[in-house]
Amino acid sequence: MQNNLLSAIVEKKIIESPTTVSLILKLTDSNKNLGYTAGQFTSIYINVDGKEIKRSYSMSSAPHEDYIQVSIKKVDGGNLSVYIVDKIKEGDSVKLSPPKGKFFTCSQDIPKQYILFGAGSGVAPLFSILKSILYKNKKDKVIFICSHKNKEEILFAKTLEKLIDKYKDRFKLIYTLSQCNDGQIPCTQSNVTTYSGRLNRNLIQNIFNQHLNALMEKEFYMCGPTQYMTEHIKNLLFLGVSKSRLHIESFVSDINKVGEQDNPFKLLLESNYINIKEKSVNTDSDFLIGDKNTDAGFLIGDKNSEQKETKNIIVNIDGQTHTLDYVKNKTILDVIIDSGIDAPYSCLSGACLSCLATITKGCVKQKDLGILDDSNISKKESLVCQAYPLSKSVSVSFD
The missing domain is CATH 3.10.20.30 (Beta-grasp domain)
Known part of the structure; x- marks a missing residue:
């Protein structure tokens, strides 16, 4: 094991959905700090049946919050995710690596409108980013488009409702539920809209027409399963979103299962390759x-x-x-x-x-x-x- 790992205990285990839990972690050494930024991830080391297993999970807490929270979705065949969701208990010990990742950079130069696209457990790092934006930059606005299978799979619902109430002039929340056939589902909160069916280009266009602020600069962030990202990168580019404004994050295990033509990172890169070649750097293959x-x-x-x-x-x-x-x-x-x-x-x-x-x-x-x-x-x-x-x-x- 690396000697730079931080020891922590599971202070609280939260059931987010039938397949996802969040762990509130407390470092055992009060003089140490994880020191992460919004959207980053950490590798968790846990001893399972005498064997140490390591996997990387995103922080779903934000840096300004006084606790560390990671969120884990059970994956078929995933030894550690199954163990965490089904068996880990409050008081159990884990090890954490220093935080990694360069997903999000918070700009404080001018007010911006952030449009976040998340699906499944890809909502977790975006949840961290959302809270950080709302807390740090009082003039920024956020549209958070969360895609899940059904109501039961929605993550962080109670906290999102509180954020809507607190930041009602700056935060718009949109759910799409792929296995719900009720049409647009009414909600008591004015800034929350829920649609049945899968997110598609027409719906994205409709959301943009209703909620994009023409006077604000925009940044688009996306995280989710590979197929979801590949589809909606294409949709956003078709709708005129610039590659320089579109930031994506995915999961290594998911990316490794697809061919190069379905790699969302490669898709985003190649769709704007002309822009890259216009830079003054040498683009020779070697x-x-x-x-x-x-x-x-x-x-x-x-x-x-x-x-x-x-x-x-x-x-x-x-x-x-x-x-x-x-x-x-x-x-x-x-x-x-x-x-x-x-x-x-x-x-x-x-x-x-x-x-x-x-x-x-x-x-x-x-x-x-x-x-x-x-x-x-x-x-x-x-x-x-x-x-x-x-x-x-x-x-x-x-x-």
Whole structure:
């Protein structure tokens, strides 16, 4: 087990739906703090039948709240999610990794309207973001579109009702229930609307026509199952939403089950590839990041190089340094994951910033530039899911 993990106990277990629970966690060392930002996730380590199991879950609490809350949906075949939903008890011990993820950045420059799209357990990080926006920026407005199967599967319903009452001039809540056939369902709260049936392009257009503020800048956030995201990325782009305003997050286990053509991160990237090419950065397939005149050894393929292959990858993460043997033809992220290090990643295709790291020594070949821009390149930042080492030794830092 990593020695940078935080010990915590389950202070409270909340039944959110028949398949989802939230855990209120309390750190056992009162001098320590998880120190997360809205929309981030943590890896939870739990001993199950003598075997330690680790999975990553989003914080559904917000940073300004005086507790840590994570929300877990039971997944068929998911050892840890089944254990947590069915068996974990208040008072049980868990370990937490430092928070990870770059899903949300809160802008305080000008008032904005945020439109959040969430489905299933993808509502959890958006719930954190929602609370943070409403708390921190008193001029921002939020539309939260939550998609579930039925009323019983709705998450955080009571808290959302309280937020509607408290922020009625700034917060609009919309439910879509795919297995409910009652048409538009009346609600006693004026800022809550519930529709039966699946969310679709026509409904999104209708919601936009009714609730978008033409005078405010807008940011769109989306999290949910892969098929949901793929469908609605297409819908939002069709309706004129700019890629630069659309931010997405998904779950690694879900992404890994689909082909590249159904990867929502790749879809979002490629749909705006013309915009990326218009930037001044070089978009060659073998883009170099780092120091070409490196003291970490000649570049692989250099005529003066005696070393034809990379020896090691040095990884700085969560205040620790790991030296890993490099395995030929693997990306830097592949080597890190294979070693068991708990590094952040999500899309595996260069289309998100989850695995962004700084090349502090040596040089790498970025096979796919992905969504990197001039600012990233100037700071020697690499998407390590697309990076291959070009020097005898490469040092990368996630800190």
